[in-house]
Amino acid sequence: MEEQPKQAELARTIRRSVLIVCGMFFFGFALVPLYDVFCEVTGINGKTSGERYEGVTAGKVDESRTVRLQFVASTNAEMPWEFRPGEFELVVHPGEVRDTVYLARNLAERDMVGQAVPSVSPGLAAKYLHKVECFCFQQQPLAAGAEAELPLRFMIDPEIPEDIHTLTLSYTLFNADRAAVRNKTVLAQQRN
Amino acid sequence: MSAVVDHHAADDHHHHGPQSGFRRWLFTTNHKDIGTMYLWFSFIMFLYGGSMAMILRAELFQPGLQLIEPEFFNQMTTMHGLIMVFGAVMPAFVGLANWLIPMMVGAPDMALPRMNNWSFWLLPFAFSMLISTMFMEGGGPNFGWTFYAPLSTTYAPPSVTFFIFAVHLMGISSIMGSINIIATILNLRAPGMTLMKMPLFVWTWLITAYLLIAVMPVLAGAVTMMLMDIHFGTSFFNAAGGGDPVLFQHVFWFFGHPEVYIMILPGFGVVSQIIPTFSRKPLFGYTSMVYATASIAFLSFIVWAHHMFTVGMPLAAELFFMYATMLIAVPTGVKVFNWVTTMWRGSLSFETPMLFSIAFIVLFTIGGLSGLMLAIAPSDFQYHDTYFVVAHFHYVLIPGAIFAIMAGVYYWLPKWTGHMYNVPLSRLHFWLSFIGLNVAFFPMHFVGLAGMPRRIPDYALQFADFNMISTVGAFLFGVSQFILLVIVIQCIKGGRKVSAQVWDGAEGLEWTLPSPAPYHSFTTPPEVR
Numbered sequence: 001m002e003e004q005p006k007q008a009e010l011a012r013t014i015r016r017s018v019l020i021v022c023g024m025f026f027f028g029f030a031l032v033p034l035y036d037v038f039c040e041v042t043g044i045n046g047k048t049s050g051e052r053y054e055g056v057t058a059g060k061v062d063e064s065r066t067v068r069l070q071f072v073a074s075t076n077a078e079m080p081w082e083f084r085p086g087e088f089e090l091v092v093h094p095g096e097v098r099d100t101v102y103l104a105r106n107l108a109e110r111d112m113v114g115q116a117v118p119s120v121s122p123g124l125a126a127k128y129l130h131k132v133e134c135f136c137f138q139q140q141p142l143a144a145g146a147e148a149e150l151p152l153r154f155m156i157d158p159e160i161p162e163d164i165h166t167l168t169l170s171y172t173l174f175n176a177d178r179a180a181v182r183n184k185t186v187l188a189q190q191r192n
Numbered sequence: 193m194s195a196v197v198d199h200h201a202a203d204d205h206h207h208h209g210p211q212s213g214f215r216r217w218l219f220t221t222n223h224k225d226i227g228t229m230y231l232w233f234s235f236i237m238f239l240y241g242g243s244m245a246m247i248l249r250a251e252l253f254q255p256g257l258q259l260i261e262p263e264f265f266n267q268m269t270t271m272h273g274l275i276m277v278f279g280a281v282m283p284a285f286v287g288l289a290n291w292l293i294p295m296m297v298g299a300p301d302m303a304l305p306r307m308n309n310w311s312f313w314l315l316p317f318a319f320s321m322l323i324s325t326m327f328m329e330g331g332g333p334n335f336g337w338t339f340y341a342p343l344s345t346t347y348a349p350p351s352v353t354f355f356i357f358a359v360h361l362m363g364i365s366s367i368m369g370s371i372n373i374i375a376t377i378l379n380l381r382a383p384g385m386t387l388m389k390m391p392l393f394v395w396t397w398l399i400t401a402y403l404l405i406a407v408m409p410v411l412a413g414a415v416t417m418m419l420m421d422i423h424f425g426t427s428f429f430n431a432a433g434g435g436d437p438v439l440f441q442h443v444f445w446f447f448g449h450p451e452v453y454i455m456i457l458p459g460f461g462v463v464s465q466i467i468p469t470f471s472r473k474p475l476f477g478y479t480s481m482v483y484a485t486a487s488i489a490f491l492s493f494i495v496w497a498h499h500m501f502t503v504g505m506p507l508a509a510e511l512f513f514m515y516a517t518m519l520i521a522v523p524t525g526v527k528v529f530n531w532v533t534t535m536w537r538g539s540l541s542f543e544t545p546m547l548f549s550i551a552f553i554v555l556f557t558i559g560g561l562s563g564l565m566l567a568i569a570p571s572d573f574q575y576h577d578t579y580f581v582v583a584h585f586h587y588v589l590i591p592g593a594i595f596a597i598m599a600g601v602y603y604w605l606p607k608w609t610g611h612m613y614n615v616p617l618s619r620l621h622f623w624l625s626f627i628g629l630n631v632a633f634f635p636m637h638f639v640g641l642a643g644m645p646r647r648i649p650d651y652a653l654q655f656a657d658f659n660m661i662s663t664v665g666a667f668l669f670g671v672s673q674f675i676l677l678v679i680v681i682q683c684i685k686g687g688r689k690v691s692a693q694v695w696d697g698a699e700g701l702e703w704t705l706p707s708p709a710p711y712h713s714f715t716t717p718p719e720v721r
Contacts, residue, residue, distance in 0.1 A: 010303055010379045017371040021405050028413025028443060032428060035439050042506075076432060117431055124506050174432030178425070 052137065053130035053155065061095035062158045069129075069156070072170035073102060080108045081142070083173045086149070095158040097132060102150040102171065106142035114140045115176035116150075121168045128160040129167060139176050209711055218313075221305035222711065223290045224608075226312050230287030231601070233315055235677070237279030238594075240323075242670050244272040249632075249666040252659050255651050265649035266334035267326065273337025277455065278362050279319055281589065284597045285458040286311075286369050289397050292604065293373060295702040295709060296391045298382025298718045303375035311368040318361035325351035325358075336647060338448065341429035341440040345421045352422065356415045363408045370401035370408075377401075382701070384720035388482070391700050392475065395482050396461030399489045403450045403457075406493075411447040414440065438503050445496035453492045456556075456588065457485060459596030460527060463549045465700070466603050467531050470546035471538030472697040477530040484523035484530075491520045501572045510569040517567035521560065528557055543695070544618040548599035551591055551626055559587030562637065577647075580640025586633045590669075591626075598625075598676065605680065606694045610708030611687030613679050621679065624672035631665025 069092060071085035086101040106112055116136040120126035131137075135150035142148055156167070210216045210225065217229060248268050251259045260268070290308065294301055302308045325332035330349035333339065344352060377390070377398045390398075417428040417440075427433025429440045460481075468475045475481065497505060497513040505513075531553050540546070562584040566572050575581060606612050635658035640646075644655045651659065692706045701720070705713050 006379065010375055013375045013378050014304070014371060017374050017405055020402075021367055021371075021409050024406050025409035025413055028410040028446075029417070031410075031413075031443055031446070032417075032439065035436070035442060115432065117434075121504075123504060172431065176432065 052134075053132050060158055061093050063093055065162070066091050066093055067156050067160065067164065068166040069154075070166065070168045071100065071102070072168055073173070074170065075173045076175060078175045079114065079173050081106055081112070081114060081173060083114075083171075092156055094128075094156045094160050097153060097155045099151065099153045102135065102152060103147070104140065104142060104150055104173070105147040106144055109144050111141065111143045113176045114142065114173045116140070116171040116173050119170045119172070121170070122164065125160065125164050125167050128157040128164075129169065130155045130157060136171065219309070221301070221309050223294050223302045223305070223308065224709065224711065226302075226308050227287045227290030227292075228608075229312050230283045230290060230315075233312070234280050234282075234284035234287060234597075235680075237275050237283070237319065239673065239677075241272050241275035241280055242673065244268045244275070245666060246670050248272065249663040251649055252651070253663040254660070255653055255656050257650055260649070262649045263331060263334060266336075266647070267332045269647050270333045270336055270339075271322075271326065274322065274333070275319070276589070277337060277451070278359075279315075281455045281593045281597070282366065283315060285397075285400070285455075285593075286366075286373075288393075288458065288462065288597070288600050288604075289369075289373055291608065292702060293376055293394055293397060294380070295705060295713055296394050296700055297377060297380060297385055298701050298714050298720065299376055299380035300712065300715045300717075302372050303380055304372045307368050308372050311365045311372065314361050314365040314368075318358045318365065321354050321361070322358035325349075325354045328354070338444060339418075340444070341418060341421065341437055345418050345429060348422070353419065356419050359415045360412060363412045366404050367408050370404040373397055373401040374405070382714070382717040382720050388479070389720065391461075392464035392478070392481055393458070393461035396457045396464075396485050399485050400454050400457045403454050403489055403492065407447040407450040407454075410443065411451075414443045414447065417443070438500075441500050441503065442497070445499045446493075448499065449496040450489070450492040452585075452588075453488055455593045456596075457488065459552070459593050460485065462596045462600040462603070463531065463552050466545045466549045466599055467534050468699070469603075469695050469697040470541050470543055470549075471535045473534055473538040474699075475530065476533040476536075477526070480526055481530055484526040487523040488520060491516065491523070495520065498567055498569075498572070501569045502576045514567055514569045518564060521564055524560055528553060528560075543602075544613075544615065544622055545599045545603035547619070547622045548595045548602065551622070552595045552599065555587055555591030555595070555630075559584055559589075559592060562587060575640065577645055578640040579636040579644045579646055582646050583633050583636035583640055586629075586636070590629050590633070595625075601676075601680070603695075604702070605683055606690040607702060607705075607707050607709055609683050609687075610689060611683050612690050613683040613687065617675060617679050617682075621672055621675040624675070625669055628665050628667075628669030628672055632662050632669055633665070635659075635661050635665075 068089060070089045071087065073083045073085050075081055075083050082103075082105040084103055086103055090098060090100060092098050102116075104114065118134075118136050120129055131152065131154050133151060133153035135152060140148070140150060210222065211219065217225065220226060220229075247260065248265065251257070251265060290302065293299075322332075328349075328351040330351060332349070332351055333344070333355045335343040335348060339355075377394055381390070387395075417426070420426040421428050421430055421435075427435040429435050429437050431437060464475055464481060495513055495517045497509060498517045501510060501513070531549075535550075542550075562580065566575055566581065566584055602613065602618060639651075639655045639658045642655065644651055690707045693703050694707060695703075701714075701718060702709070704718065
């Protein structure tokens with residue numbers, strides 16, 4: 001008679017433990033989107049927004065100070081392209097919209113597709129760097145041996161804290177061939 | 193009370209003894225058999241992982257490359273870490289838990305005996321698989337035991353898939369073992385054994401088991417993501433596809449930091465059993481010990497990023513993780529204080545388990561203090577990935593976890609076998625281990641502070657002398673472990689018979705059972721007042 005409630009209790013303990021195990025397994029995967037959201041909200045990962053900035057308003061240029069923006073380019077180990085910034089450094093006023101280019105050349109003997117991934121240092125300043133137009137928004141197809149000027153139009157937010165004087169914007173170029181198989185047409189269009 | 197128990201136990205022993213031959217071990221559901229198998233498995237892995245450490249130290253005896261190739265060196269550092277963490281320390285504590293928890297709470301066996309058998313028997317398969325990678329094309333895992341992506345995904349040897357499945361199996365084994373321990377402790381306690389009357393070893397294991405079921409699934413998730421990145425074209429950790437390698441470090445250390453407490457909390461429990469016995473005083477501050485253990489477990493979930501101070505975190509995060517980490521020193525300090533206060537004015541005697549326990553307190557505190565130094569974010573930038581870190585975690589793991597396990601083995605071995613071990617030999621084992629490990633690891637603090645990086649087969653000439661000393665100490669420590677093997681085998685085969693009590697001052701239900709502990713114990717629950 002005493003055995004029944006004991007068995008029920010045991011079953012309950014086991015059920016709860018298994019529930020914790022399953023919950024934590026899914027939590028492990030939930031960390032992936034949580035991490036992205038957390039980094040986006042706090043802007044601590046040096047990730048810039050992957051989308052075009054629409055909030056440019058004329059006349060809000062802060063002429064009283066300047067920010068130095070340095071450009072860095074690197075390629076991933078699997079990316080046989082030459083990739084470098086057209087200008088290594090620009091001194092800009094916050095609120096001012098400026099243009100620059102990156103230069104890419106496909107050194108491989110085949111058509112390839114590249115994807116640039118940006119990173120800003122110091123990380124906390126990433127949310128003040130707005131890209132009005134950026135080659136990193138799309139994959140960049142280049143025919144074998146071809147060369148391209150990749151445009152970048154940006155603005156530094158006038159709200160940027162006073163103590164940030166220098167920003168570094170770094171692009172790493174990755175081989176996106178596998179991801180680009182889906183839209184091969186892009187390359188075909190470019191050739192025509 | 194104990195007379196009644198003895199009668200029942202003796203009865204059972206004659207009528208339902210173990211099966212004979214290998215079937216006893218293959219099919220057993222007896223917590224004592226399974227505990228024994230866990231402990232032997234762990235000891236074999238300890239020697240195996242230890243021999244890898246000997247290879248590492250032999251290569252580091254002199255600067256330059258003498259014995260092995262750098263690629264093989266990397267495989268050795270990786271396998272040494274993995275085998276010691278998952279193969280030696282964790283199974284040893286599960287073995288102690290299997291042997292002792294049912295006897296300590298007055299239960300006839302573990303709550304889920306068949307699952308218990310399965311949790312153990314997964315391990316030999318998991319580790320055979322892990323070790324077999326060493327013989328595969330491209331070699332075994334060579335990315336460090338922390339297997340940071342993309343080193344462990346994009347740049348890994350092809351055998352990494354076997355490594356992933358081995359980790360899965362170990363995880364399943366640990367999770368099942370933990371559920372079993374939780375169920376035993378929560379549901380099978382003898383009448384009158386309230387939670388706050390449980391021996392501290394049982395308490396620390398209850399908390400450890402909860403840590404395990406909380407973080408082992410996260411590890412399983414991390415390796416599953418690696419598997420998908422490698423084989424199914426996902427990009428969890430691949431920046432080219434929008435993933436983030438730093439995310440891997442967050443997920444890994446979310447598991448990894450609780451994991452280091454998983455390896456030490458049961459050790460705290462063992463020492464808390466032994467110190468009162470040989471001080472002949474009850475443990476000072478039992479309640480505070482329980483709360484300190486629980487606080488350490490809680491804090492372990494919010495300090496993980498102190499392993500990653502150099503990845504480029506914002507100042508606010510560095511400060512948070514720095515302060516949270518330092519906070520752990522408070523409950524740990526409470527524990528050390530309680531152990532020392534238990535010994536204060538006690539009538540101490542220095543049997544081998546007590547020697548190991550006192551060494552545990554002294555050396556674990558040294559390891560804890562170097563941990564505090566590492567917790568200071570600005571100075572961690574200097575120490576990160578140097579031998580200072582190696583010195584730190586070996587000081588908390590060898591005289592911490594391993595010494596606690598050895599103390600426990602010497603303390604309960606007479607209860608398990610019915611014989612006293614060879615005392616002079618055990619003292620020799622203690623002193624050689626103690627001297628060996630200090631000679632091996634203390635100089636690593638100095639070379640680390642001077643900037644010698646970890647995980648390298650060669651080093652700058654100014655580190656040569658200290659490395660030579662380290663290697664001598666490491667071999668002394670390594671060789672002296674065979675003394676333990678001899679002692680244990682001798683003790684199983686024979687020796688001076690011991691009483692049920694074994695040690696004068698020992699308290700707890702396990703000492704009411706005869707020595708050796710009968711195959712089936714507490715089939716009728718004892719009364720606890």
